[in-house]
Amino acid sequence: MGELKRLLGHLGPYRRDLLIAALMLFVETAFEVVIPVLMADIIDVGVEMRDIPYIFHKGVQMGACAALALATGLLYARFAARAAYGWGARIRDAQFQRVQAFAFSNLDHFETSSLVTRMTTDVTVIQNAVNSGLRPLVRGPTMLVLGIGLSFWLNAELAMVFLVCLPILAVILFFVVRKVAPMYSRLQRSMDRLNNVVQEGLTAIRAVKAFVRGEYEEERFETVNAELMETSQKTFHYAVLNLPAFQLTMYTATVLLMWSGGNMVLAGSLQVGDLTGVLSYVLQVVNSLMMISNVFLLLTRSLASARRICEVLDEEVVLTSPDGAVAAVPDGSVDFEHVSFKYRADAKEHALSGVDLHIPAGQTVGILGGTGSAKSTLVQLIPRLYDATEGVVKVGGRDVREYDLQALRDAVGIVLQKNVLFSGTVRENLLWGDPDADDEALWAACRAACADEFLERMPKGLDTDLGQGGVNVSGGQKQRLCIARTLLKRPKVL
Ligand SMILES: Nc1ncnc2c1ncn2[C@@H]1O[C@H](COP(=O)(O)OP(=O)(O)OP(=O)(O)O)[C@@H](O)[C@H]1O
Ligand SMILES: [Mg+2]
Structure with missing residues (x-):
């Protein structure tokens, strides 16, 4: 839950839209809940007494409630969409900025394909959770409480049916959520793997063709594609169990009510209007429970996604400019003092160990060595693409860690071995x-x-x-x- 809350912190100016949307929903639900009470009045008083003006009067009230519910519903849709998509854009933005700030060693932690999923699919999931989950989240509990309260007010004896139905539903709900919740993380991981194969297969399509490995790549794709399909099927297979379970309880409750309520009407202890009123509330309450369970599923799904997004936002950028950073590099001298380096803290061997190197400004130096002997590694330490594990790297007589990163990298030009040009001229x-x-x-x-x-x-x-x-x-x-x-x-x- 903590992650979702933290992501809500990224709402920014859309917080207002979200609050207005929730308020609109609340009003809409309240108007809707009143309708069955008016209906009961029409039947019990208006029809019973054949009082046409009364029926007309209550009918107008019902119409007004429905119209107001419609208007607030429309307003809700507008504000919720703005909040959801604005929020999503801001989260993507935050992630993108974070990734841009990543050091090389941060990037070694995440696969590119996984970053892509985290910035697209995962954001879409939580965006949808707000857009389609807010409505049931507010309406569900409101309808539940108001519906139960009003039906007890109409007829306490009939409303007892809730005491039977609700616990059964709660148990089903609990099991479905418990079964499905962990599967969403697996679902997103399968998505990662699929993206990974797609990305590799596409960026390396020339190599694949040159080695005539198309079939192998297809097989690899089919494997991850099938895996994604299976995980999705399994997940939603359980998730859709909700619907039949709810329908079963809803119709059982209806039959029970009709039976006992009908007998009460025949015995003269119950008015027909009250029976229809309670019936509509049962439908509303069961409906609201179904909404709540869907919200639970949406929430658990978006929790899995929120966790993955937060992993990106929380990744500590290992290379940052220090406070009071030096903004200018005086000259181009480079010094390595007892420098050792390994790519990972838990790596067994150092890529570089005990390097001492002094290059005055203006000199040209060639570094020779077999492949994999860490020439590129050595060079990458100078603009601080990585930080030395031990020892000090100096540029212009100062430790590179004292410089502002941008100033340092502006002063150190590097043509990487694997270099990239961008689309454009x-x-x-x-x-x-x-x-x-x-x-x-x-x-x-x-x-x-x-x-x-x-x-x-x-x-x-x-x-x-x-x-x-x-x-x-x-x-x-x-x-x-x-x-x-x-x-x-x-x-x-x-
Ligand atoms: N990002 C990385 N993560 C982990 N290990 C790495 C990483 N990059 C390089 N290495 C390892 O560090 C060692 C040195 O690599 P480096 O790229 O510096 O070699 P090099 O001397 O430039 O080789 P070449 O002449 O082939 O370019 C290699 O053994 C390599 O496996
Ligand atoms: Mg190299």
Whole structure:
């Protein structure tokens, strides 16, 4: 529950809409509950006495109640939709911001596909819980209390039927919820796995085709797809048990009421209007119980999703700028002092151990080593993509942990081994390095990175469209563009 409450904290300006929606619902329910009382009056007084003006009078009152219920119902729908979708957008926003702040090691904790599910499906689940769950959540208990109260007021003896039906229903409800609740987490995890296979299969579709692994990928997809189907079927198989159980109790109650109530009417101890009144309340109360149980299911489902969303929001960003951070890097000297590093706290071996390295500003250094000997790792410590486990990494004579992260990363240019270009033109991609660069600066950077030659041959030059993820250029051309992009930053350390 704590997680849902915390997420409610993200409502922001939509809190007001949610409150108004709940209020509207309350009013709507109250108007609706009054209708059977008026109905009983019409039958018992109006019809009995053949008093047409009285019937007319009460009829108008009923009509007014129905119209007001309709109007408040419409208002409710409007405010609830605004609250739900506004809330969902804000949660997605919060998650996205959080993920953007993640350090590399935070990202190692979550699979991309899982982050995608958490930002889409999980948010949709809790959004729907508000949009379609608020109504039964408010109406259910209100109708339950008012319905039981008013039917006892109409005829206490008949209303005893509640004492029989309600405990049975409560027991069924309890078992269904207990059975279904844990299955929702499993459902979302299956969804994760499906997304994972879809994502891998699609991003690597070229490799899949090159190795003619299409069939294998299909099999993998079928497995997770079937798993998702089975989990969903099982979950909802139990969840829909609600309906028949409720119908059974509802009709049993109706038959019981008709039978005992009919006998009472025949014996003259009960008026027909009271019987119909109590009957409508039984329908309302059972209906409200069904709503409450659906709310329980919705709640448990959204709890599972809320937990997953909170995991993202709660993930402690391991790399942050310190208070009173140094905002400027004086020069490009790099020093490693007894640096050791491992990717995970529980890893057995260090990727780097006891590294001492002193590079004065302005020098060019090459680092050689076999594959997997931690060259990239070493470089990633300089712009603080990861923090050293032991020892100190210094840039410009200061510990990198003293700098403002943005200032440090602006001063350290890095072309990652696995680099990415974004959809858009060459120019748009290069401007990542320096948003204010003019064409001359862009061409100069391209010349330095040896990217000018092929760009000049392209008819649109800098305005060439790269396509999604830069598929329109060759691997080497892509690397050169990435180098040009980094050169444009004019970093102190490259
Ligand atoms: N994100 C990561 N999580 C855990 N271990 C990692 C991670 N990245 C790299 N490693 C491990 O750290 C070691 C060093 O990797 P690194 O990428 O620094 O090697 P490299 O020297 O750059 O190799 P190459 O020449 O192939 O690029 C490797 O054994 C690798 O398995
Ligand atoms: Mg490497």
